[in-house]
Amino acid sequence: MDRNNPIGVFDSGVGGSSIWKEIHKLLPYENTIYLADSKNAPYGNRSAEEITALSIKNTEKLLELGSKIIVVACNTATTNAIATLRENYDIPIIGIEPAIKPAALQTASKSIGILATKGTLSSALFSRTTKEFTKDISVVEIIGEGLVKLIEAGNLDGPEMVSLLKKHTKPMIDANVDYLVLGCSHYPYIVPQLMKILPPNVKIIDSGEAVARQTKTVLQSLNLLREYNTPPQLQFFTNATTNTLQLLLKDYSKFVSIAQEDF
Secondary structure, rough: OOOOOOOOEEEEOOOOEEEEHHHHHHHHOOEEEEEEOHHHHOOHHHHHHHHHHHHHHHHHHHHHOOOOOEEEEHHHHHHHHHHHHHHHHOOEEOOOOOOOOHHHOOOOOEEEEEEEEEEHHHHHEEEEHHHOOEEEEEEEEOOOOOHHHHHHHHOOHHHHHHHHHHHHHHHHHHOOOOOEEEOOHHHHEEEEHHHHHHHOOOEEEOHHHHHHHHHHHHHHHHHOOOOOOOOOOEEEEEEOHHHHHHOHHHOOOOOOEEEEEOO
């Protein structure tokens, strides 16, 4: 494998670009290819079989494009499909799980909230992780119904979004949570709205930095880190409209290429 080959990243849509940003921040010289499977978003309402099939499709596409490592920047795809992907492909595959462990270790109120998709909350991997780290802790699990659809449409702060967030966070506020774990890579984009709604003592955490660090560790161990010699290629492909990706990546517009392609 050539160290100049790209890091491949996929998500059920645009949300995993929040993970891509963390990877690019930590590994700014790496070539990257991102697949936004927005045509099939959200994954969270699909069966485990459908999620696995879509994850295989995305993995095959990233391998075809020469990826040296694949980051599954989707909680639902990780919790439902990563074991199958690792069994079937001889390439490092990095997953993303909700940051339950740090929240459970640091909570003072002994009450934490988890906002995630139905597909993540109902998965076996999520269940095992939660049981392992939250024995003496109250956990309020909320399905973020409707959030991914709004984010995919670029609606991050409209009245409908605010109304949904107030509804989803009320049980957490009532339970006196002091940590909110974001269990979907789309959700970092609504942190500003969440901060306006939640009490000031509530800390919001996601898995982006941890995924970036793990990606670097694995590439280092395989001697696959790219040596800087030319500016990196930062490619984004979506099978739906490019509008929302352009909105979310506006700070990177001089450096990234965004294209619509069927996959």
